[in-house]
Amino acid sequence: YRIDVNRTLELIDQHRPQLIIFGKSMVLHPEPVREIADYIANWKDRPLVMYDMAHVLGLVGPHFQDPFQEGADLVTGSTHKTFFGPQRGIVASNMAEGSFYHSLWEKIESEAFPGAVSNHHLGTLLGLLGATYEMLGFKDDYQQQVIANARAFARALHVNKVSVQGDASLGFTQTHQVIVRAGRAKGPEVAHRLELNNVVANYQALPMDNSFSDASGIRLGVQEMTRFGMKEDDFERLAVLMSDIIIRDADRADEVASLRREFLEMGYCFSGSRAESTIGTLQDAFLRG
Template sequence: MVSEEVKRIRKEVKKHHKLMKESIPLIASENLLSPLAKEMLISDFSHRYAEGEPGKRYYQGCRYIDEVEVEATNLAKEMFNADFADVRPISGVLANLSAFFGLFESGDKLMSLSVPDGGHISHRKHSAAGLREFDINKIPFDKEKLNIKVEKTLEKIKKIEPDLILLGGSVFLFPHPIEKIKGTAEDVGAKIIYDGAHVLGLIAGGKFQDPLREGADLVTGSTHKTFPGPQGGLIYGSSKYEEKIKETIFPGLVSNHHLHHVAALGVTLGEMKYFAEDYATQIIDNAKALAENLYNKGLDVMGKQNGFTSSHQVLVDVSRFDSGRKVANKLEEANIIVNRNLIPSDKVGETESGIRLGVQELTRLGMEEEEMKMLSKWIADLVMEKTEQDKIKEKVIELKESFNDLHYCYEGKRANPYKYIDLVNK
């Protein structure tokens, strides 16, 4: 007997699966798990606890869990050519917090991007950085080139002598100038932490930048954006920070670290050893194609001076037509899923003037430049109100029917990622 409440929950989840199956998902923070990684999420690991580190657990029954965690950790170290890696953070924000609390003190000076300039909320006052009570200072940003102003940043580093320079971001179109900042940072004793949450999969594929080799002390990240693993976090870098980071993660920030996610991450790391380069290459090709075609169709795609994008993201100023929120809602009615976004000319708390698009999930489904060209026309027509939503929605559903298998993983053709797995036939 299944209660009415549970029936309603299952019904809504099934409706969501149908929506995603029939939609063009362009949320830059999302991706799809491979069948083998998804298998890990429903394993018995999801029921268990393993506080501590492999071989030093507080509970018994962890011998196989230990082996999986060691394997996943070694794969992460190998993939990112790092002295140490920790797969226990359960989100990208917790990976950031592990660095903030492990290596810095309350009142230390932080330089980071503002949110309108692309900085993540965890880099600013009212989130993770604020919890550490940093003295937060803004990194100078070029609003046309959509990247850091190097000379102005170097001047500011010399002037305020920060303890931490936090690079990376939530809107992250182009590699950040780590090498150009590193020398001056060292001169004043500042550490560089690179938040690679959005671009971790591109880094794994060797197609964006290599933060450690360019001078970052630590790299934090999410494991589910361009990196197509389970939702979670990762931190890696120099071994001289390893013990402080590990102690901060446990027992400081995490008790049990979601063992089924660790297993799924290990599987994804194993798959990405073989697929990351091709996957990252096609992601960037698709993003460039989408951006260029949107621009050619009359939309104000940002970053033109630098070729629009070098990552999975495209940023569009839609203020000539409407607010970012209303444009995103209009696109959603046609089953094109994007998010409204602040752009550098906006202020926090104001109505968003832009929309942000990410192509990593569509790439995972096998879409390439030709589909990006088709999609750009539909988006432009909707934004400029040249075509009715219902007509484009029909085209979206028709296109998506041909792209419901996974690529760049093992056994991708065997499982539709949007299929609801019905374990109880009631």
């Protein structure tokens, strides 16, 4: 689940690619953006470095990683996963005027809309703006709690004999994700069993699986219930229930539902006078515009 940097540098030397993309559906550890970017920095025609942060956009910063500070040229991402907004996407660049790839960025800006995208979906843009305000206001606490919860969850699953993927020396995960090995091609069946017990997860092909239909894994994310107030000890309680479901095929639907009912108020968001103040600021900005 971690890139072999030395082997990657060998492949870059061998193939001299025009584009290097970081990003995957199972993101447990930071990507070696700085190591790769530093290696190619002085090449005459160096490759473009892009990081697809679809899953981890809401974790950008000192608690996970900051790809632009580490040498990435382009970052793409989803605004509805760890970044807690509506379903949209972003493309951002580190290509200032006069920089190596600035002409490419100008093409991206001019061709993204109208062009590759036919509608800019104003109906969800205001929701994204509100979510961005909240992310800026709460991201430090939110990010740290998400990562702490994921690591506590992973450790507790491991202690309860569930096969947890990732580097154990790093707490199995450094993001919001926890990956579980369910057994050879048992991912769909275990995901269905979890759903019957009020735990919604998706089955996931692991690196050694032949195809997604052969999926041996389960992918879990803690960010949603972190926003609803769950902390490390709460995820440890959930891990005990899930281990009973996964290993012993036990019926824990009522216990899971009872645990869920303890967390009904969303956090890391504006409320009361702070919400009213933010709404007023947005209204003033739109009226001035």
